[in-house]
Amino acid sequence: MIEGLNPGFILIFGALLVPITSGIIRSILLLTLPVLALTQIYTLGLGTWGHYEFLGLSIELTRIDPLARIFGTVFCLASFMGMIYALHVKDTIQHFVALIYMGSAIGAVFAGDMITLFVFWELTAISSVFLIWASRTERAYKAGMRYLIIQVSSGVILLGGIILYYQETGSIAFNYIGLTGLASGLILLAFGIKSAFPFLHNWMQDAYPEATVTGTVILSAFTTKLAIYTLARAFPGTDILIPIGAAMTVYPIFFAVLENDLRRVLAYSLNNQLGYMVVGVGIGTELAINGTAAHAFAHIMYKSLLFMSMGAVLFRTGTIKASELGGLYKSMPVTMVFCIIGAMSIAAFPLTGGFVSKAMIQSAAADGGMVVIWLIMLFASAGVMDHSGIKVPFFTFFAHDSGIRVKEAPMNMLFAMGFAAFFCIGIGVFPGLLYELLPYEPTYKPYTAGHVITSLQLLLFAVLAFALLMRYKIYPPELRSTNLDFDWFYRVPLKWLALAIGRLILVIWNWFLGIANDIVYSIINTTEKTHGDGKVLARTTSSSTAVMIIVAVLGFVVVFFYRFLQQPLPM
Amino acid sequence: MSKPDDEKKYWLDDPKNIDKVFYTILVLCALVSVPDILSLFNILYHKHVEFEFENIFEFYSLYGLVCYVGLVLIAKKLRKVLMRDEDYYD
Incomplete structure (x- = not known):
């Protein structure tokens, strides 16, 4: 090569x-x-x-x-x-x-x-x-x-x-x-x-x-x-990135909760995961940059796994709307298992990729004494448990049985999902292998009793919250809908404004064209009055008159230049 | 796609089993709460904390529960403002 x-x-x-x-x-x-x-x-x-x-x-x-x-x-x-x-x-x-x-x-x-x-x-x-x-x-x-x-x-x-x-x-x-x-x-x-x-x-x-x-x-x-x-x-270490990243971890999760298109839910959740990485870059310490790199690695694995499982569902059933799906564990059990592995990984359960990577960023924020950022990221972690950890697998494979019966995903898709799932768990079980690739000396120890227990507490009580909300029918139902996000500003008012400006330009252009037409017509009319049939400048004259005029002009030129040439030429 | 008429019954089809899942979750939550309870009596478990408030009894459990419920309830409110027809932009 x-x-x-x-x-x-x-x-x-x-x-x-x-x-x-x-x-x-x-x-x-x-x-x-x-x-x-x-x-x-x-x-x-x-x-x-x-x-x-x-x-x-x-x-x-x-x-x-x-x-x-x-x-x-x-x-x-x-x-x-x-x-x-x-x-x-x-x-x-x-x-x-x-x-x-x-x-x-x-x-x-x-x-x-x-x-x-x-x-x-x-x-x-x-x-x-x-x-x-x-x-x-x-x-x-x-x-x-x-x-x-x-x-x-x-x-x-x-x-x-x-x-x-x-x-x-x-x-x-x-x-x-x-x-x-x-x-x-x-x-x-x-x-x-x-x-x-x-x-x-x-x-x-x-x-x-x-x-x-x-x-x-x-x-x-x-x-x-x-x-x-x-x-x-x-x-790295650019302070403004810390609040930007923290906002990114939170803002999308509300939309992820409401969204019906499950691939769009995953796109919102992808956005939320990027938030952690941006915070890591903003903190900029060796631990934080290590965390960002490790999280990007683990994230690509579990996020691809989730997108692949939802892609397989879309491929087989022809829809990816939570409101239409449900009960697919009966016909796509292998896909379901892979989806749950991805879901647990993004939610950062112990023994999965998310657990050993996200914690580094969280820990770097704590080292810097950033209480608010730390609490926001912890809130977002509970949120991740909802939209990606529970909502995506639950409404696809469980919830009410939609009656959809399809074949399991094609073999190549299952292989690809298996590959990603292997990495999700492999990274979680043997974090050392990933840590060796990190840009700085890996110092972080993910598997401490405290970290495992506190993570399990956070996540399992989030699961409990979901179970309670479902049991008492408080959890918002999945509805066919569009939820307005920031793009509304450029897809509705800005579009309207652009169209209005377009119409304004059209009006001005038509007005301009009208005036130009009037000018052209008036020129034509004037010309017609002078040069038109039988008008002053269009009259024919005899050839002798014409010769007279030419001779007169020639005479004038000769006299004029003779007088002019008498003087020396300016050098 | 075939009609699911006389196919086999799955374990989760029985509503009683859904209750079992719910109680399993309760038991799991109780289990992970144990270390905090023990630490009240200073046995076994020592949390390595970065912030003082992490020492609050069951801080992570409560935070997880409250945040989750809060998130869902706020999102439900937001839905009233943000939700439009599916073909809103078309």
Whole structure:
């Protein structure tokens, strides 16, 4: 392999082979590429490669350090998992764009400079939208458009930030930036859009649930975690991120409780999990950054697992609305078990991935004496237990029997879910293996009696609360509905405003056209009066008169120039 | 999809068993509460606390219960304000 090739390129170049393969060859190709990329990461080891000077900018195509490596590793694993899950799909476009998308996310993680980062950043946006459009529905088309506008805007803002940053510092190396002024502010905003900061988040809940069954699984793993990685690289210890992250852990859970589309519930819950990571970046201590990286790793596993199980339900039953589902444990028991493993993992039960990762961030907040942030995150942890830990499995597989009887999920989907479930539990039981990959010296001990017992108390009493609310019929029923979120502002009033402005422009334009028409008509009329048939300037005259006029003009010119030429020419 | 008419009965189909699940949850909650009760008498269990209030009796249990109920009740109120028809945006 080419020395120092960015592992992302393996998937991107490999994608070019997709259109010319089919059947088993394509399946082998899809599964081999992520493995090759992962091998490339570990054969290269740590270091930097691919230095070029381009228009006076130092490009560094490949940079592998521990922080990039853990994100790159989990991206490769997620690619492998996503490709197993999508093996049954017979859609060349989806396979092609999925590889480009995953490859560019991996490429971005290993980018050593911001120009390379920017190129991959935009490529993830453009390639991923096809996974949404691949649903081939009107809703998906519109949601994809909104998604693309927001994603590309993030890229444009990033580019603006990079240019200003280059003017200030003369460097485009992608290292610690810190929030210092306009340039870094723009870069932070660009990262914040993709990290789904509060009020910048709706693209995710809007678009992810409209993507294809397999598309949502793939989308959920990369874009937002890439953004978390860039935040952890460029803005560790930026104080403003702590309240932003804390708000992110809380704001989405209310919507997750109300939402009926279970893939949208998971998108809200994904948003809430990102909140913990943003808090970790904001705290910025070694423990907190370790926690963020570990949480991103574990999170990709359990969140993919949850999306995969809901995708399998959608694939088999044709709906993913909680109000229509129920009792599926009878026909999809294996999927149910995997879903519950994912649910317990996201809720951070002991012996699961969430338990050994989230606690690091919680602990880092406590070390910094941040009581309020700590309490907010603990509240959000009880909330996670509701929407992802209980609601998703309960209303799909239990609750009232909807009477839906279907086959178990296809074999490839079960394999992919098994792969994720293996990691969810593996990380929980052997946290040491994950901790070895962390960017800093792992010092945290997750399995203390106190931590296990307090976690169980929090979670089991949350379960009890659910059981009580169900028993006394207080728990809100699942209803077919749309719940207004912040995107209402741009989907209703802003749209209305845009249309009103459009109408105003039309009125002004018509008025302008009217005036222009009047002017043209008046010119034509005037011309007609002077040059029209039989009018003064249109009269014919005899040729002798014409010759007379020409001679007179010629005479005048000769006399005039004779007089003029008498004088010396100005030099 | 086939009609679930004369298929086998599942354990959870019996409402009595749902009660059993509920009581199991109660028992589990009682079990995880034991360490805090013991610590009242200074036996066995020493919590490593970061904040003073973590020492409150059954702090985590109560916090979990209260937060959960609070979250659901607030969300129910919010539904009155935020809920629209399914095809609201279409």
